Amino acid sequence: MGSLITMTTRRTAVKWSKRLGRYLVSQDDVRKGELLVEKLPLATGPKCNGGLLCLGCYQPNVQERCSNCGWPLCEDCDAVGAVHQHAQLECAVLKQTRFYELPEGTWYCPQLDCIMPLRLLLAKELQPTRWDNEVAPMEHHDQARRENSELWHADRVNIAQYLRGPCRLAERFSEELIMQVVGILEVNAFEARTTQGYPLRCLYPYTGILAHSCVPNTARSIHPSEGFKIRLHAMVDLAAGEQLRHSYTYTLDGTAQRQSHLLEGKFFQCQCERCLDATELQTHFSSLKCGQCTEGWLLPKLPTDKDSSWHCRACGHSTSNEEVQQLIKALQAEIGQVQALEQGSKRLEEAERLLRKYKSLLHPAHYLATSLRQLLVELYGRVQGYEMAQLTDQQLARKVELCREVLAVLNVFEPGQSRARAMHLYELHVPLVLLAKSGFIASRLSGSELRTHLVEAIDLLKECVEILRHEDETSQEGILCGVASQALKQLSVSVEGLGTELD
Numbered sequence: 001m002g003s004l005i006t007m008t009t010r011r012t013a014v015k016w017s018k019r020l021g022r023y024l025v026s027q028d029d030v031r032k033g034e035l036l037v038e039k040l041p042l043a044t045g046p047k048c049n050g051g052l053l054c055l056g057c058y059q060p061n062v063q064e065r066c067s068n069c070g071w072p073l074c075e076d077c078d079a080v081g082a083v084h085q086h087a088q089l090e091c092a093v094l095k096q097t098r099f100y101e102l103p104e105g106t107w108y109c110p111q112l113d114c115i116m117p118l119r120l121l122l123a124k125e126l127q128p129t130r131w132d133n134e135v136a137p138m139e140h141h142d143q144a145r146r147e148n149s150e151l152w153h154a155d156r157v158n159i160a161q162y163l164r165g166p167c168r169l170a171e172r173f174s175e176e177l178i179m180q181v182v183g184i185l186e187v188n189a190f191e192a193r194t195t196q197g198y199p200l201r202c203l204y205p206y207t208g209i210l211a212h213s214c215v216p217n218t219a220r221s222i223h224p225s226e227g228f229k230i231r232l233h234a235m236v237d238l239a240a241g242e243q244l245r246h247s248y249t250y251t252l253d254g255t256a257q258r259q260s261h262l263l264e265g266k267f268f269q270c271q272c273e274r275c276l277d278a279t280e281l282q283t284h285f286s287s288l289k290c291g292q293c294t295e296g297w298l299l300p301k302l303p304t305d306k307d308s309s310w311h312c313r314a315c316g317h318s319t320s321n322e323e324v325q326q327l328i329k330a331l332q333a334e335i336g337q338v339q340a341l342e343q344g345s346k347r348l349e350e351a352e353r354l355l356r357k358y359k360s361l362l363h364p365a366h367y368l369a370t371s372l373r374q375l376l377v378e379l380y381g382r383v384q385g386y387e388m389a390q391l392t393d394q395q396l397a398r399k400v401e402l403c404r405e406v407l408a409v410l411n412v413f414e415p416g417q418s419r420a421r422a423m424h425l426y427e428l429h430v431p432l433v434l435l436a437k438s439g440f441i442a443s444r445l446s447g448s449e450l451r452t453h454l455v456e457a458i459d460l461l462k463e464c465v466e467i468l469r470h471e472d473e474t475s476q477e478g479i480l481c482g483v484a485s486q487a488l489k490q491l492s493v494s495v496e497g498l499g500t501e502l503d
């Protein structure tokens with residue numbers, strides 16, 4: 001418990017419960033958008049099960065090797081004086097070993113799986129007090145991980161035995177400790193991206209204490225241009241003492257998908273309000289159309305049980321989980337085929353066709369239908385034949401409708417300042433402006449109606465910028481923030497320029 005007290009920050013505190021283990025709460029009332037936690041990572045490194053990459057800057061498929069140890073390192077990172085973790089940490093250890101080139105036609109580079117655990121183990125030696133206070137209490141789920149014996153064995157051979165054998169670290173780190181470190185990383189690390197967009201993983205001992213919920217109230221941003229600093233913001237207003245909730249999974253998946261992701265990757269069964277409610281908070285995000293009556297929906301009887309039967313509350317018809325999963329699998333395969341089409345008009349038209357077809361199979365808000373809507377939002381205005389300037393008023397109205405439908409779902413699952421909300425607000429403002437202008441030109445809208453629509457678009461952009469201002473400027477979201485700010489300025493100037501003579 002002593003470590004719980006030392007790890008308190010100005011705005012947050014650590015609590016403990018039997019079900020959640022340690023978790024964070026807010027110390028006082030917090031307004032949405034406010035900063036809760038700001039921390040640098042204790043360790044950063046390559047993701048597990050990845051390909052060949054530079055151990056300094058993480059660029060993939062690097063051909064050059066470190067002139068000291070022979071492991072993958074690009075020319076720039078190998079230059080004298082280059083500052084990166086490879087040189088500071090593991091280069092001296094890896095010098096004892098040989099890096100084996102990948103056989104032709106393979107991409108997975110198992111030798112690199114040991115790098116992040118090694119960096120964390122070296123951090124233990126460099127910062128023993130920090131380790132004892134912050135890393136040792138982290139959950140590693142050793143017992144549950146052992147149950148997947150194939151994976152456990154692979155990690156033992158590729159990582160623990162490799163570090164203790166060829167890397168000659170047997171005297172410094174026990175096999176048990178190494179396997180715990182592998183578990184700590186699996187359960188607690190966050191994915192980040194470099195300024196060039198290459199993925200890696202980072203361990204933040206304090207932010208890692210956040211409990212999971214499928215309806216989060218906090219959002220994180222990781223800043224590659226500031227040493228991968230993590231910032232945690234409140235998505236909504238929080239009361240003093242309120243539990244901070246963070247999503248470890250994709251909020252726009254259905255309950256069965258989220259449950260299996262959490263169980264397999266994080267070793268717990270989520271019991272949040274959304275998971276326990278078959279309707280997923282009245283959204284019907286996993287509900288299927290009942291095949292036996294016209295008005296009912298098939299819902300899982302026990303939503304967190306992976307073998308639960310499904311029932312229609314209107315006519316009492318029931319079906320097995322197996323049948324439901326077969327249908328979902330078939331629809332997922334169809335959607336996969338559409339996603340695999342090249343970015344063009346065919347992809348858009350096929351996505352629209354599937355959405356029409358699924359009306360007779362799924363609830364309109366089902367997560368598969370929602371994923372098609374997200375795809376369509378991206379495509380309208382961007383693909384050949386459907387570029388923004390070419391869209392008819394009907395197609396612009398369709399894009400508006402799709403954005404609003406996705407936003408309605410996000411309002412429930414990612415309330416407040418979420419990144420996905422910001423993206424959809426941006427997408428929505430463009431067709432609204434174009435429709436307002438064409439309506440005014442065709443005299444369907446009066447001057448004051450035109451202004452009202454443009455002011456609505458301005459409000460969307462303001463909110464979008466407000467949310468995305470937390471992002472790193474070099475990230476995709478940070479770049480969009482700049483684009484949205486520019487659009488906001490231009491639109492505000494045009495509305496001011498409209499004057500009063502239009503009214």
Ligand SMILES: C[S@@+](CC[C@H](N)C(=O)[O-])C[C@H]1O[C@@H](n2cnc3c(N)ncnc32)[C@H](O)[C@@H]1O
Pocket residue numbers: 019020021022023137138139141187188208209210211212213266267268269270271
């Ligand atoms: C990233 S850690 C969170 C901090 C952890 N509780 C600790 O004390 O170090 C993730 C682990 O916390 C627990 N956990 C987090 N959220 C949970 C939830 N909603 N329900 C049950 N367990 C949860 C699970 O054991 C999970 O594997």
